[in-house]
Amino acid sequence: MVSKLDLYKVFCKVGKSSSFSKAAKDLYMTQPAVSQAIMQLEKELDIRLFNRTPKGVTLTYEGSLLFEYANSAINLLHVGEEKILEFKDLTTGELKIGVGDTISRYFLLPYLEAFHNKYPNIKFKIINGTTLELCAVLKSGEVDIAICNFPLDDPTLELRSCSDVHDIFVCGAKYKNAIIEPLSFDEIVSLPLILLEQQSISRKYVDDYLMTKGVKISPEFELGSHDLLLEFAKINLGIACVTKEFSQEYLNKGVLYEVPLIEEIPKRSIGVCFLKSVPLSPASTKFVEILENKQL
Structure with a gap:
């Protein structure tokens, strides 16, 4: 059964060529099939669309009016199909990413750069949050x-894990000089602590792990930024629980020091997540692939 869309495609081709035979050739159809399609459309609309003459066909007034709309619609469909191909080829499109400030700064930036260099026409939209x-x-x-x-x-x-990270405690020079031996968790929590706010996933991970050891954290400071943890520890306001991989600049410069522990907190990870119920776009699929394979 011929669809309504197919009928309009035949109608537009005949309208452009003013000939059933030329339209049939362009559409790889027989002339009788083209004639039948036009007759079917005229019957469904209950109106004559073409004037038949020995020299070919011309649009009626009603046919000309319909042609303007139908031809525009067909052209828009072609443009839409081309855009879909562009999206698949990653020559256009938008990648919308949600990420926290700390992960964006210390983990994501090199991957954004690598993706942009490879697919420069894909636009980024970045939303920050916890x-x-x-x-x-x-x-x-x-x-x-x-x-x-x-x-x-x-x-x-x-959920797709991309990189392991480690939660550690760091301190400034004042506390470093006072810590001689590796500390137990009980000894750590007896010191002034600087931690992220409780709704933070990384804070909750540390809280939950220490609770399994029978140790409850009661921090002196609760902050909303990982960078503030580092700055507070640098001026000796207490011992900060931070992500080691995001604190290397401070550690390498010697302005902060990792507190030695008798027992380390088990590693966790950062990664990419997306809805199971919604297929990823071509751009999102490629970006996740770059993250997972560490294609920098």
């Missing part, structure tokens, strides 16, 4: 993917 905020905007469709702290417990999300 892990829980990013999960919310991911579910609302505001972003395609989110780069978050793990572990994350949400059955609606697909």
